[in-house]
Structures are given as structure tokens and as C-alpha cells.
Amino acid sequence: MADTPTSEHGAGGELPFLTLWYRFLFFDWLFADPGAARNVFERHAALRHNRAMCRHFPTYLRRWSALTLFGFGMGCLFERAHQASLWPAWFFTCACLSMTGMVVMLVAWACLANARVQ
Incomplete structure (x- = not known):
């Protein structure tokens, strides 16, 4: 019964909203794990x-740069217009975390795009 399309995707064959939101923001579902390969052929295929x-x-x-700009923009707005201290800190922290995620993505992209397959 677990192999039916409705068990994973819902009644209409569509993904649940939280799964779509996760896939919209995070990219790990696109990639295969070469460490889980049983032999060199599977590792090569994963790479x-x-x-x-x-x-x-x-x-x-x-997408992540839009999140970063939104976080910095909201932080500046709350800091300047509302003279609040907790909300800008929260938005600036989220923006810095999303910028760190962007750096990780750039490094992964550079490594994968320039990797030589042997």
C-alpha cells in the first residue's frame, strides 16, 4: 500500500504544501548521495x-538572495521607522543566515560544475 501514488502525494497526486515549500527553498532533494553507493559504478552515476x-x-x-534582501530590508525598516530593537535583530539574523546558505550554495555549485568525472 505504501507504493501507491496517493500515499506520498495526496489524493490528487499532488505533493503536500509543506513538501512543496521545502522543495522550493531547499535543494538537497535534487541530489544523490555518493556515500550511499555500494560500488564504484553507483558512485560514478551519483556524481x-x-x-x-x-x-x-x-x-x-x-530565491535565497530574495530572502536575504527581504530580511535586510525589513531589518532596516523596523530599525529606522519603528525604533524597535528586537525585530530588526531577528530580521538581520535571518538575513545573515540566508547569506551563509548562499555562500554554501556557491561553493557547492563551483565544486560540482568544475568537478572532473574520472
Whole structure:
């Protein structure tokens, strides 16, 4: 019964909202784990798959840069207009965390795009 499409995707074959939101923001579901490969052929296939999927990194970088700009913008707005101290700190912290995520994505993209398959 677990193999039916309705068990994972819902009644209409669509993904649940939280799954869609997760896939919209995070990219790990696109990539295969080479460490879980049982032999060199599966590891090679996983690496080739990951290199092919690295073309999606610019899309995720645009999404995360929008989150970063939103966080910095809201932080500046709350700091200047409302003279609040807790809300700007929260928005600036979220913006810094999303910027750190962008750096991780850039490094992963550079490594995958320039990796040599042997």
C-alpha cells in the first residue's frame, strides 16, 4: 500500500504544501548521495547525476538572495521607522543566515560544475 501514488502525494497526486515549500527553498532533494553507493559504478552515476543537477543552483540562489534582501530590508525598516530593537535583530539574523546558505550554495555549485568525472 505504501507504493501507491496517493500515499506520498495526496489524493490528487499532488505533493503536500509543506513538501512543496521545502522543495522550493531547499535543494538537497535534487541530489544523490555518493556515500550511499555500494560500488564504484553507483558512485560514478551519483556524481554524474549531481553534476547534471547543479544547473538548478542559480534558481535557488535567486530565491535565497530574495530572502536575504527581504530580511535586510525589513531589518532596516523596523530599525529606522519603528525604533524597535528586537525585530530588526531577528530580521538581520535571518538575513545573515540566508547569506551563509548562499555562500554554501556557491561553493557547492563551483565544486560540482568544475568537478572532473574520472
